[in-house]
Structure formats: C-alpha cells, structure tokens
Amino acid sequence: MEQYLKDPNNFPGYFTTENAFPILEAYVHKDVHDLFVAFEPTAFSAEFDRTKAAIYGKDLSDFKHELDSFRNFPGCLHKFGPLSRTYRTTVRKFVVGKESKDPNVAVYKSDLFALMVQCLPIGSIISYGEYVVAAVEYYCAIYLRHKEAALLKGFNEFVDYEEAVFDRFKNDLVAACSKKIDEKKAKALKFADFRKNIKKAFHTIDPSLGPIADKWTTKVETNLNFNLHKPAYLWIQQYVTVFMTKAEAFINNHKEWFTLNNKFDRFRLFKNDETYFVLAKELYAEIRRSNYNGGEFERELLEEKDILRTLSWEEAEKKWKQFVKDAPSLDNIVKAHYEIFRTKHRAVFIPYCGNKHCILASDALLELMRTWFTVKGILQKVTDQYRQLFIQCFFNKLYDFEPKFFSMDRQQFLDVNRVESINTWMETEMNGQFGPLLRSCKHITSFRGHIDFDDVVERLKQTNILFNFPIIQNFHKIVYSKYLERSKGKLTLCDVYGIYEQCQLLAFIATMPTLRHFFVSHGHAKMYPTDCIEYGYLFLESRQKFNKLHETDKEGWEEKQARIADITRKVAEARAKQTAQGLGLPPPGPQKIASGSDKMSDAARFNSPGYITNENIFPILKYYCDKTIYPLFILGDCDVEGDYKKTMIAYYADNTLDLYVHLDQFRGFPGSLKLCGFYSRTYRKKVIKHTFTPDTEGLPIINFWYKQDAYVLLFEQLYKNELDRQGLWTTVFIDFFSTIYLVYKEYQMLQYCDEYTTEIDMELLDRFRHHLSNTFDEEEANEMKELSFENTATALKKAIRNPFEIKHDGIIEEYVDAMMPLLKTEVDIKKHPKDYITIVHHTTIFIREAEKFINDNIRWFKRDDVWKVTPRLFKHGNSKGFFIVSELVAALKKQKFNTHWFKEQKQYWMRDRLITISHARAHLIFYARNMTAEFGDFKVIPTEIIRTKHRCVPIPYGRKKHCIPVLDAFMEMLRKWVMRGIFQNLGVERSDKFRRLFLDTLAENDEKFKMIDPNNWTDHDRVWLNFQLSPALINIGWLAEIDSKLEASINKEFGDVLGKRVDVKPNELDQFSYEELEKRAKDMGLFVTFPDTMGKYLEMVYGKFKRPGKVTTNDMYEMLEHAQCLLFVDCDPVTKHWFQFNQFDVPVFPYNYDKYQARTNIFDHF
Incomplete structure (x- = not known):
C-alpha cells in the first residue's frame, strides 16, 4: 500500500498485460521484445540485472515509469489502440498567451477525460486494498476510452482549462461517493447481482460496453475473493456507477469541451531547449483565422507543400513585421507554449493536423x-x-x-x-x-x-x-x-x-x-x-596544427589568429564544464606558467596571485566573467591575454595582473572544487581563520577552519621549504605535481562537503615543515642518479598514484604527461640533471609524508559521518551581524536550549533554509527563553561576507550548497545589463519599461526581491520584516534560474538595443577631465536615456575616482557603471528603501563611498 501511495500506477492489476504491451512494443526495439515476459497479475517482467532489458530501465518500476512518461500523449488511444490508454498520469497543461504568475492554461480535449477520473476520491477506498483501487480505475477507463474514441475520433484539439469547473465536479463526486454503504446490503450481496449491476450500468451507456465490463469483472473476482470482501465490492459498484452517471452529465453539460469544433486550432510556439520555432501551417491558419492581410508571406505559407515546415521564431517575427499589415506584433498574438518533451529514450509524439x-x-x-x-x-x-x-x-x-x-x-x-x-x-x-x-x-x-x-x-x-x-x-x-x-x-x-x-x-x-x-x-x-x-570540446584540435598553419601561410594572419583564439576558448570552456561534473580530473592540455605581464620578473610571476596556469585559470575566469565578455580573452603564452585598452575586457581589469588579483580574491572559497571544477583549485592562497571569543572571561577562545583549508595549510609547509631552497622552475614543478595529489586527496576525503574543524594545531604543522626539510636533506636519491626524461614521468606518476592504491589512472597519466613538455622546455635535462632528480625526489617525499600526516590527523581532513552544525554569525559592517535561522535552531536544539519561539514562528523561517535573523533579534529571543544562559557564550563561527570588485564570493551552507546575499544578487544582475549597454540610447520611456521588467521578473520569481513601499506595508509585511531585520540570502542555483528567465525576457524585449552597444573610447590624455567623461557618456547615448539626471550622478562619481595618474579604460567603465547603477537604485523611493534595508549598515556598491552613505531609518515603519 505504501508503494501505491508513492506511485499510483505501480501496483498489480492496473498495469496489466492488455494495456502494457501495445505501448511496450512501440517503445522498445523488436529485438528485445522477447526479454519482456507476460504473466498475471503484474503484466510482465524482465531480468534488468543481466539482460539487454537493462538498456531501458534499472528495474520494473523504473521501466514502467518510462512507459507512462511516453504514453498518454494526445491521440495515444488512436495511435496505439484503446488498451494502451490510461488516465492516471499527470496531464500536461500549456500556458496560453503571456507567461505570468497566474497564466491562462489550455489542455488537449483528450486529457479532459483524465482530469475527470482524477477527481475521484480514491484515497477513501485505499484501505480496502490495491485490487479495489485497480478495479474502480479500470472500470472507469473502459467507460472513458469509449467516450474519448466516440467523441473525438482520434483528433486532437486544444480547449481552455477552467479549474473552478473541475473543482465543482470533484466536490460532487466526493459527496456522492462518500455515502456510507449499508452493511446489510453488503452481507446480502451476491456476486451474480454485482456482475449484473455492473454490466447493466455499462450497457446503459452503450450496448457494446457490457461484454467488456463483464470480462473485467471475471478478472476482479479472480484477484479479489468475493465472499471475503463483500463491502469492497459494494464500494466498487458505488464508485463506478456514480462516476459514470456524473461524468455523463458533465460531458453533456460541456459538449463544446468534449466534441470536435472543426475550426482553426490553437497557434503553438514550440520550445526545444533554448530555441523557439513555429509550424508554418499553424502560422498561416492564425493569419486566416484573424482575417489579417498577410501579403506575400501568406501566399508563401499557402503554397508550402511540406505540411511540417517550420520557421524559427526570429524568422517568423521578421516576416510577420514585414508583410502582415494592420496586425499586432507576433509577440502579442495569443499562442500556446509547447515544450518538446522526451523520456530517457524516446521523444514523445507531438500532435498536428488533427489526428497526425x-x-x-x-x-x-x-x-x-x-x-x-x-x-x-x-x-x-x-x-x-x-x-x-x-x-x-x-x-x-x-x-x-x-x-x-x-x-x-x-x-x-x-x-x-x-x-x-x-x-x-x-x-x-x-x-x-x-x-x-x-x-x-x-x-x-x-x-x-x-x-x-x-x-x-x-x-x-x-x-x-x-x-x-x-x-x-x-x-x-x-x-x-x-x-x-x-x-x-x-x-x-x-x-x-x-x-x-x-x-x-x-x-x-x-x-x-x-x-x-x-x-x-x-x-x-x-x-x-x-x-x-560542451560542444567546444568536440572541436578539439591541437594548437600546434594551427600554429603551423600560421607559420606556413602569412596571408590572413588576423583571421587565423581569431580562429585559433576561438578554438582554444572553446576547448577551455569544455574543460571547465567537464570539471564541474566532478568525480574525476579531466584530461589537461598544454600548460604554461602565467606571466601576467611582459615586464614581470620570474619571481613576480611565480608569486602572482594563485599561481595561475591555463588549466586552472579558465574555469574560474568563465565563472567570474559575463559570457558576452569571456570570448574576448585569448589563451596565449601569458595565459590570459587581451586588449585591456580597446575591448570590453577592460571592464574587469586594467591589465592581466590586475585581473589575476580579482580572480584570486574570488576563487578558493569552500566548495569551489565542485562549483567551479578541479582546475579552478589553487593551494597558494591565504587561509581565513574564524575566531570565536566568548563574552565571559576565562572561557577558551576557539578557532575554526574549513576542512578544505587544511589542505592549503599542508601545502603551505611545502612551498615555505622550497621557495628559498630551489630555483624558480624546480619549485614550480614540485608544487604542481604535489597539487595533483592534493586535489585527488581533497575530493576523496571530503566528497565536496563544506565542513569546519576546530582542532588544527599550528605547532604540529610547523613541526611537519621542519620534518619535511630534514627529510629532504637526509634522504639521498642514489637510485635516481641516472634519471632519464622518460623515467622522470614514470616516477612522478607512480608517486602520485601510490597513496590511492591504484595501479593505473588515465587522468593522472595525462596530467603528468601534459606538464612534461613544459618541463623539458624550461629545464634542460642535460644541463640540469640534478633538477630532475630534485623534482622527483621532493615530490615523492612530500606526497609520502603528507599522506602519513593526513592519516595521523584524519579529523582535520575528512568529512564527518554526521554533520555537526555550528551556527555562523555573518559579520556585516559595524553591526553584530546575522544568522541563518535553520543553523541557529539546529544548534540550539543540540545544546538543549529552549526553541519554543522559533516553533511558533516556523511559518516564516521554514520557507527555505536561508531565512536569516539579526544577532540583536536572536539575542533578545534567546534571553527571553533561556534566562540562565549567556548568548555571548553560545558557540558561533564569525564569518565575513567577502566581495571582490565585481562579485560576491559564494557562501557555503548545508553541506554542498552555496548562496549570496540577495542585495549582491540584485546588483550583479543589474551590473551585467549595465555592462551590456542596456541604457545606451534606450530613451526615457523604454528605460522605465526596463525598470519594471527587471524588478517585476525578480519579484515574481522570489519574494526576497519583492519591493514594497514602506508607507503601504501590511501587517504581514511588518511581521515578516520584524522577524528578519537582516540581509536576505539566496541559493546561487536558484539565482541562476532566475537570471536565465530575466535574460530571456530582456533579450526578447530589448534585443535591438543590446545589439548596438558602444564601447568606451580609450583615453589618450594625461589629464582626464570631467568633460571627457561626459563626452563619452553622450557618445554612448546615456544622456538620451537620462537627460535630466545623468550629469548630476556622473559628476558625483567623477569626484570619487579623481586621483593622480592616467585614467584607464577600466576606470572609465567603472565611473559610467557607477553612475547608471546609482540612477537605477536612487531614483525610485521604493527601490531605494529596499536596497537600504538589505544593505543593513554596510555601504555596498553603488553606495560604497563616504559622499553617499546617508540612509533612511527604515525601522521607523514598524
């Protein structure tokens, strides 16, 4: 019975041989039909653990789910026969017109029959057993198949769905079916009478149905002993007769829903992933139905011989605008949004032209x-x-x-x-x-x-x-x-x-x-x-091939360089995607050490933030940058190159070194291994220590570290030894090969989990560093005196593999092999044979000793079997900060504190796991409920919210999830569109339209973005805000979905503007005046959009950026962006209040300078 409650189709009797095999034979290939054996009562079986039946499913339940996902498309009854049709699967509903919070919905007429039977109160008779439910539903299916075939004749038409009408029908069914049965009648009931009553009920509908129902009655009696279950038979009789009577009346009262109208059917907009298209014949029918003058376009559609010819949405919009006169835009034509649907193995059939x-x-x-x-x-x-x-x-x-x-x-x-x-x-x-x-x-x-x-x-x-x-x-x-x-x-x-x-x-x-x-x-x-x-990986071609092409043919040099850059970018994108899948390091390509700038010394290169190489820069660069700018970066000898003077990459940095600084501030956060991929991981970074100091004197101070950072601390002991002892390139290669081991080890031990540890002993790590140093000096590599280049690679692979007890791993081999050509180039084995010995020797020792150290202090490096929750206190400016409520409540419960108030208010904080509460509010609640304890002694982890110049660093929560403050999410999305040029020549009217589209899309998708005028707050708003009084957080996965929807809406509405973006002209003057900045703003059309206010805000931000030295293109982008963001937030009182509320008391961009920190007292409204 529990199985039925989870999956109403997964119980004996409902999925029978008769209705399984027509669809099964259509779904699986005929070569494997024999592997599915029919028997009663569970219809069929197959050996999914040892035969080719496993192609289609893991087990019987999984495969049945596949079949149910495939069948019951509109016209299934006509296509595969009545026995293939069931009515318990979920009905697909199609949005008609504009997508909104409460859109108009249409369904296919054949699905109305399913919606009717799904109104039956099946839950009331589940207690009588699965065969009783199966019997009722199959009797109803006999009736519904007949009605669907007789009324629709295999044709498929849309009809508007009115939920209120079906709710009334459901209420009628519930009232009629819920009447208690007479126990005396149940005892006196005979099977012959039951058979007769059922047969008569079906015969009344249509004489041909009587024998079909009678045949099913025999099967029911076989599986459900009549003498032992007389009350159940009476319930079956009541449910079936009531349903058919009510359904017959319902169909007669709404004939237009259940019969063919033979008119033009609904115009559909098909969606396949991110592409949209229409059927040409349906577009022609829409022109005819609305009596528009389609001109040449109409004639073209009429003469089209291919009835299944399609048009892309862009092509259809273009021709509609060009030829269809005196008609609204195609975007405003009412249409049904039809998403292409697939199971794991098959595409679900799409109806067209009535019955095809x-x-x-x-x-x-x-x-x-x-x-x-x-x-x-x-x-x-x-x-x-x-x-x-x-x-x-x-x-x-x-x-x-x-x-x-x-x-x-x-x-x-x-x-x-x-x-x-x-x-x-x-x-x-x-x-x-x-x-x-x-x-x-x-x-x-x-x-x-x-x-x-x-x-x-x-x-x-x-x-x-x-x-x-x-x-x-x-x-x-x-x-x-x-x-x-x-x-x-x-x-x-x-x-x-x-x-x-x-x-x-x-x-x-x-x-x-x-x-x-x-x-x-x-x-x-x-x-x-x-x-x-990603498809970029499938275009993988060696760079050497293209370099050779360039050397042998000098003509078309720029085009060939562009092609090289494009292909290498696609390869890097693909690798970033691969690593995001996790569970294994993808094959690396050629690697070079980052120089950052031609003027940098070797030491500066090595010490540049992050020790960035081709393989680990691109995943994080792609994650950090906007996708429209990412292709402008070129993978070159200096790792990431580009024109920081004339192209849009100047938006992010002044030069490559400046870019590396931003990226290194951003990456390396807990969970980046999973979120950004293995290549993004670096162990040359500063570790953040979180220190908790209790209010009561004498209590111990506690330090917290993320366990991922324990590996960074371990790595730190290696390069502290090596940097002073070895040459630059020797150190680089020792560190790189050691990093391969650490990445593998981190994944193996933590499995992407973000956990804290409190027990890292820095003195023990210091002793480990001295032990490494002594071991390097004491152990001589006598057996390596004749080390060859090939033996170097073999020894390194063996050293990295040994701790994982694997004889061979293709990824480790490829990782090492990819680095060897660079080693050969930079360190000549004939001139420096000792360097090769040192690299192998030191790498082997570090891995061996690190493995011992990790095993001896496993609690620092390995995930806990049971997650230990310690609440984090997010420091936010000068305030005491705020908590995530779910973390706070879990910790309070664990330490046996009173949480009654939180239980009373759970309708607010249980909305999601990211609801927050201010420290002041939590302190008040704690004191009121736990008067004998000091809140200041309650163990918490002080945590800073870290922001780079452009992004907020993701904050881990749960065990493997990440979030950022809603305010940062809001500003990152706004800055993206400002950067893409949304306000360039947009005009005053359309800028207001953009504001409403931007704000409404965010508010519709998540109430955390909902902006309410403080003067119009309801009691609910006051209670909700009074509970929180702290910055809201949002999951970055959900944020990505919201951002995707917003991007689709904006591109659709303002694509004409975005396609005409003007880049900032570089500055050639040593003295950059405000007039020069104003001139560039006018060239970009910003004064067209903000004629009255742009000058005021430009002057304000110019005062902030005024400083000695030449103004760079990056500076100009920053000033122009700052002014536009200030305008967007500051000019609307409601937006400004929302921003200041979420800002709390921290000056966040664009209010991040002294001149503009005035703030309204938002709390006056409570």
Whole structure:
C-alpha cells in the first residue's frame, strides 16, 4: 500500500498485460521484445540485472515509469489502440498567451477525460486494498476510452482549462461517493447481482460496453475473493456507477469541451531547449483565422507543400513585421507554449493536423543511432576495415533517403509514420551489408557487487568499442562521472549500458562535423548525449596544427589568429564544464606558467596571485566573467591575454595582473572544487581563520577552519621549504605535481562537503615543515642518479598514484604527461640533471609524508559521518551581524536550549533554509527563553561576507550548497545589463519599461526581491520584516534560474538595443577631465536615456575616482557603471528603501563611498 501511495500506477492489476504491451512494443526495439515476459497479475517482467532489458530501465518500476512518461500523449488511444490508454498520469497543461504568475492554461480535449477520473476520491477506498483501487480505475477507463474514441475520433484539439469547473465536479463526486454503504446490503450481496449491476450500468451507456465490463469483472473476482470482501465490492459498484452517471452529465453539460469544433486550432510556439520555432501551417491558419492581410508571406505559407515546415521564431517575427499589415506584433498574438518533451529514450509524439503525429528530425536520428549502437551493437564490428562502409550506409544514404536529416538551417519535424518507414529501410540496408557480423555482437555482462570505473572500462573493452574508436577514451571518464553522480554512487547494469551508449554517440559526434552541426542547429547542444560535455570540446584540435598553419601561410594572419583564439576558448570552456561534473580530473592540455605581464620578473610571476596556469585559470575566469565578455580573452603564452585598452575586457581589469588579483580574491572559497571544477583549485592562497571569543572571561577562545583549508595549510609547509631552497622552475614543478595529489586527496576525503574543524594545531604543522626539510636533506636519491626524461614521468606518476592504491589512472597519466613538455622546455635535462632528480625526489617525499600526516590527523581532513552544525554569525559592517535561522535552531536544539519561539514562528523561517535573523533579534529571543544562559557564550563561527570588485564570493551552507546575499544578487544582475549597454540610447520611456521588467521578473520569481513601499506595508509585511531585520540570502542555483528567465525576457524585449552597444573610447590624455567623461557618456547615448539626471550622478562619481595618474579604460567603465547603477537604485523611493534595508549598515556598491552613505531609518515603519 505504501508503494501505491508513492506511485499510483505501480501496483498489480492496473498495469496489466492488455494495456502494457501495445505501448511496450512501440517503445522498445523488436529485438528485445522477447526479454519482456507476460504473466498475471503484474503484466510482465524482465531480468534488468543481466539482460539487454537493462538498456531501458534499472528495474520494473523504473521501466514502467518510462512507459507512462511516453504514453498518454494526445491521440495515444488512436495511435496505439484503446488498451494502451490510461488516465492516471499527470496531464500536461500549456500556458496560453503571456507567461505570468497566474497564466491562462489550455489542455488537449483528450486529457479532459483524465482530469475527470482524477477527481475521484480514491484515497477513501485505499484501505480496502490495491485490487479495489485497480478495479474502480479500470472500470472507469473502459467507460472513458469509449467516450474519448466516440467523441473525438482520434483528433486532437486544444480547449481552455477552467479549474473552478473541475473543482465543482470533484466536490460532487466526493459527496456522492462518500455515502456510507449499508452493511446489510453488503452481507446480502451476491456476486451474480454485482456482475449484473455492473454490466447493466455499462450497457446503459452503450450496448457494446457490457461484454467488456463483464470480462473485467471475471478478472476482479479472480484477484479479489468475493465472499471475503463483500463491502469492497459494494464500494466498487458505488464508485463506478456514480462516476459514470456524473461524468455523463458533465460531458453533456460541456459538449463544446468534449466534441470536435472543426475550426482553426490553437497557434503553438514550440520550445526545444533554448530555441523557439513555429509550424508554418499553424502560422498561416492564425493569419486566416484573424482575417489579417498577410501579403506575400501568406501566399508563401499557402503554397508550402511540406505540411511540417517550420520557421524559427526570429524568422517568423521578421516576416510577420514585414508583410502582415494592420496586425499586432507576433509577440502579442495569443499562442500556446509547447515544450518538446522526451523520456530517457524516446521523444514523445507531438500532435498536428488533427489526428497526425510528428517528432523532431534530430530526435528521430538520435533514436536510430541509439538503436544501432546499443541494441544492435553495430560499432563492435566497425573496425577500420568497415568504417567508411558503415558511414556510407548509415549516414550518406540516410541523407539521400530523407533530406531533412542533416538540414542545418532550422529545426525540422518528421511524421512518425515516415520515421517508422526510415527505420524499416535502415534495417534492410544495414542487414544487407552487416548481417553476418551483427549475429556475433556481444551484450554487456552482468556484475556482482559494487561497480567501479575499472569494471566499466573492462566491459567496454570486451565489446571492442575502445579498440575500434580510441577517441572514446576522451569521454568515458566524464560520462562515468555523470552516471555515478546521478545514481548517488551506486551504478547498475542500466547505468553501464548508458555509459556504453553515450560514449559511442559522443565519439561519432566528435569525429563527424556534419553530424555535430546538425545536432547544434536543432537545439541539442545542451541535451543528451552532450549533457555532460560542451560542444567546444568536440572541436578539439591541437594548437600546434594551427600554429603551423600560421607559420606556413602569412596571408590572413588576423583571421587565423581569431580562429585559433576561438578554438582554444572553446576547448577551455569544455574543460571547465567537464570539471564541474566532478568525480574525476579531466584530461589537461598544454600548460604554461602565467606571466601576467611582459615586464614581470620570474619571481613576480611565480608569486602572482594563485599561481595561475591555463588549466586552472579558465574555469574560474568563465565563472567570474559575463559570457558576452569571456570570448574576448585569448589563451596565449601569458595565459590570459587581451586588449585591456580597446575591448570590453577592460571592464574587469586594467591589465592581466590586475585581473589575476580579482580572480584570486574570488576563487578558493569552500566548495569551489565542485562549483567551479578541479582546475579552478589553487593551494597558494591565504587561509581565513574564524575566531570565536566568548563574552565571559576565562572561557577558551576557539578557532575554526574549513576542512578544505587544511589542505592549503599542508601545502603551505611545502612551498615555505622550497621557495628559498630551489630555483624558480624546480619549485614550480614540485608544487604542481604535489597539487595533483592534493586535489585527488581533497575530493576523496571530503566528497565536496563544506565542513569546519576546530582542532588544527599550528605547532604540529610547523613541526611537519621542519620534518619535511630534514627529510629532504637526509634522504639521498642514489637510485635516481641516472634519471632519464622518460623515467622522470614514470616516477612522478607512480608517486602520485601510490597513496590511492591504484595501479593505473588515465587522468593522472595525462596530467603528468601534459606538464612534461613544459618541463623539458624550461629545464634542460642535460644541463640540469640534478633538477630532475630534485623534482622527483621532493615530490615523492612530500606526497609520502603528507599522506602519513593526513592519516595521523584524519579529523582535520575528512568529512564527518554526521554533520555537526555550528551556527555562523555573518559579520556585516559595524553591526553584530546575522544568522541563518535553520543553523541557529539546529544548534540550539543540540545544546538543549529552549526553541519554543522559533516553533511558533516556523511559518516564516521554514520557507527555505536561508531565512536569516539579526544577532540583536536572536539575542533578545534567546534571553527571553533561556534566562540562565549567556548568548555571548553560545558557540558561533564569525564569518565575513567577502566581495571582490565585481562579485560576491559564494557562501557555503548545508553541506554542498552555496548562496549570496540577495542585495549582491540584485546588483550583479543589474551590473551585467549595465555592462551590456542596456541604457545606451534606450530613451526615457523604454528605460522605465526596463525598470519594471527587471524588478517585476525578480519579484515574481522570489519574494526576497519583492519591493514594497514602506508607507503601504501590511501587517504581514511588518511581521515578516520584524522577524528578519537582516540581509536576505539566496541559493546561487536558484539565482541562476532566475537570471536565465530575466535574460530571456530582456533579450526578447530589448534585443535591438543590446545589439548596438558602444564601447568606451580609450583615453589618450594625461589629464582626464570631467568633460571627457561626459563626452563619452553622450557618445554612448546615456544622456538620451537620462537627460535630466545623468550629469548630476556622473559628476558625483567623477569626484570619487579623481586621483593622480592616467585614467584607464577600466576606470572609465567603472565611473559610467557607477553612475547608471546609482540612477537605477536612487531614483525610485521604493527601490531605494529596499536596497537600504538589505544593505543593513554596510555601504555596498553603488553606495560604497563616504559622499553617499546617508540612509533612511527604515525601522521607523514598524
């Protein structure tokens, strides 16, 4: 019964043979039909732990969920037959018109039948057992299938959904079904009478239904003994007869909802990931329905022979605006928002033209490839001998057979019958060429116990795909990590089949540019099979190849350099994405030490913030910078290069060294390993110590460190030794190879968890440093006197692998191999053989001794099995700070303090885990409830909120999540759009429109952004704000979703302005006057948007930035941004009050200078 409550479709009797197999046969390939065995009462079974059935699911429950997700699309009953139709799955509702908080909704008419049966009060009869529920629902399904088939005849039409009407229908059903049954009647009831009554009820609806219901009655009696369950049979009879009577009346009272109107159906806007498009015929129907004059565009649509021709939303908008006269903009035309829906293995059918169905051509091709790669196993036999033949048969002939495949200009639909004919044709073609080979293809063998990466690689080798397609080795670790994370560390045979399939798909997409571009143009760049790796990685080509191209052909130098920069940027982006998946270090590329500036000395380079290399700079740079500016950075010999004078990268820094300072302040926060990727991790950073001092004298002072920082402290002992003892490059390589070990170790021990420790003994660390120094001096590497270059790499790999007790790890090998060419270049082994010995010797010793130290002090370095919550007191300016309420309550409970007040107020702080409370308010509550204790002695972790020049450093909470203050979130989003030029030549009217769009979008998505005039606060607002009285926090994952929605809305509304952004002209003058700044603001069109106020605010910020020295482009960007942000916040009293309330008493940008710290007493309104 508990199982039913979790999943109403997952119980015997409802998912029967009759309604399972029509949809099962359509969903799985015919080659594996025999693996699904039918029997009663659970319909079918399969060995998901040892056969190819695992391709489609982990177990029976998982597979049934897959089938239910696929079926019940509009027209399913017509497409797969009445027995495939069920009515208990969730109904898809489509937003009509503009998306809002309470949008208009439409559903397909066939789904109204499901909504009716879902109004039945099934919960009232669950106590009688699962077969009683199954019997009621199946009887109702017999009736509903008949009505749906008779009234809709397989056609699919939209209808507006009125929730209030169905609520009334539900209330009627509940009232009628809840009448108590007469126990005397129940005792006197005979099975023959029950059978007769049920048959009669169905016969009244339609004579053909009587025998169908009678057949089901026999099955009910088989599974539910009549003599033992007479009351249950009476309930079944009551529910079924009441439902059919009420449903019949409901349908007759709303005939327009349940019958065909044969008019123009709803115009749909299709969404596939981030791309939008429409059907040309539906657009034509909308023109005709509204009697618009479509001109040439209307004639073009009318003459279009392909009934499934699509238009991108941009193309449709352009032609509508050009040709359709006297009509509102296409954006204002009422349309249904239709998102393309998929299960794990199939695209769900999309209705069109009444009773037809289609899917995207990209989905059809992907399903075809999955069939042949996974079910058939064709790539096991595609050796070099057969590769060209396979590509010719599978791809080239396929394009000839159906030109919509590999069409790059727009998304394409294919009728599902056409897809079926393509699949049949492909079967004939491939069997003709590869038939004998296919018969000997292997399936993946089952596993016993835990499945690790080596097990997966072994199975891939057994199928020969690693030998046939070595490029798979670029992907298998990444894909394995994705599945391991998704399955929470416990892989099944289904997951291994998934890895097997996805690696093959990625291999082909990587090696075939046409195939790659086809999936990109169809919106699949962020979907399966590339949901764990960016397309940039698939463009991976060696830099040496392009450098050689440049050397041999000097013509078109700038274009070629741009191409090189673009490809290297894409590679770096892809690697950043890979590392964000976690669980393994991705393969590195060529590395060079950052110089930051041509004028820097070697020592300055090495000591520049963060010790930044190609591999660890780009993930954090991408995370820190806006995506429109990130492509302007070029990966070069100095790591990150660019024009800081003429391009928009000047927004972030004056030069490369300045950029590194900002990045190093930002990165290295707890949890950055997971959030920004392995390459972003640096151990050359300052460790923040959190010190708690009790109010009562004599009590001990407690120091707190994040456990991630324990690894930084450990690393610090190495470079304190090495910097004075060795040369620059020797130290660089010792540190780098040691870092590989530390990253591995940190992940192994902490598993991305952010936890504190209080017991780090700095004296013990100091003794460890002296021990390292003595060990380096005492142990001589006699066996390394004849060390060669090859032996160096082998020894380093062995040293790093040893602590993890692994014989081979491809990532460690690649990591070391990637660094070796640089070692060879910078340290000549013939001239400096001792340096090679020192590098291997010192790296080996550090890793060995660090491993011992970690094991001896494991509590500092390893996550706790049970999370120990110590509340953090976030220091915020001159105030005492604030707490996260959930942390505070958990700690109070643990220490047995009174938390009754928090229980009374839980409707406020249990909204989410990030509700905060000021220290002053918490102190008051604590004193009132725990008068015998001192709040100042209550152990807390003082924590500073750290901000760089452009971003707030993410704050960990829970164990693996991060947040930032809402105020910082607000300003980062506003600054992004100011930087992108939203106010340039926008005009006064449209700037007000932008303000409302910006503020309303944020408020609609999270009430923490809701701005209320203090003069209009309700009692609820006063209670809520009085409870909090502290800066609000917001989860950065949720913030990213809000930002994505905001970006879509702004791009849609103001794309014309954003496409015309003017960059700041560089300053050539030694003395930069206010007039020069004003001139640039006018050139950028800011005075057009703010004609009356821009001058005042520009003058104000110019006074702040006035200083000796030449004004840089970065300075000008900062001044102009500051003025625009001040204007946005300061000119609206409500926004200003909200900002000052969340600011608390800390001057946050743009109020971060003395001239502008005046603040309204927000608390006067309570």
